[in-house]
């Protein structure tokens with residue numbers, strides 16, 4: 001059992017790669033929800049992207065660590081990568097509920113994922129364990145949380161960039177900053193990532 005204070009945020013995704021949109025979400029969540037800590041959790045394999053081959057987990061993890069280096073309010077956690085296989089949110093949320101029993105958990109979810117939230121694995125238990133916070137994304141209609149989920153909406157700093165765009169820009173050899181932090185841009189170039197990108 002550990003304690004990091006009362007409010008804990010969980011922000012999961014493919015992070016292939018992490019980009020400035022994710023950083024803005026993290027900052028807004030910490031401030032608006034008064035989080036003691038925000039955990040960034042790269043998926044081993046997203047249940048929504050089973051048709052895509054993600055960049056090796058070690059690279060996605062390294063880029064997240066570069067993006068959040070030096071932050072004491074954010075922690076990159078590789079538990080889904082260590083668990084391997086398809087990354088189901090319920091397994092991750094259960095882990096945090098057991099590890100931090102006195103804390104309130106907030107799970108950040110992109111507006112694009114909200115309509116199908118009630119089809120997520122063990123939705124009833126998930127809804128009991130965490131409050132869901134909907135992240136605004138430019139171009140996505142405001143999405144109402146389906147029953148039994150409860151939560152609220154981040155105001156944030158809506159910023160219309162996606163990892164797919166970054167991959168396409170890397171492949172086309174276009175500048176990546178400031179759409180990703182400088183260290184992440186450097187990592188992508190040094191490791192020649194996304195040169196054969198064929199995903200949408």
Ligand code: ATP
Pocket residue numbers: 012013014015016017021022025108109110111112113135136137138158159160161162163164165
């Ligand atoms: P892709 O383009 O590969 O689908 P992505 O950038 O949309 O990637 P993820 O890396 O899986 O998505 O993002 C993790 C989470 O961050 C998701 O909940 C996603 O909706 C959210 N997110 C991604 N980009 C933004 C953005 N620009 N603004 C707000 N939320 C975002």
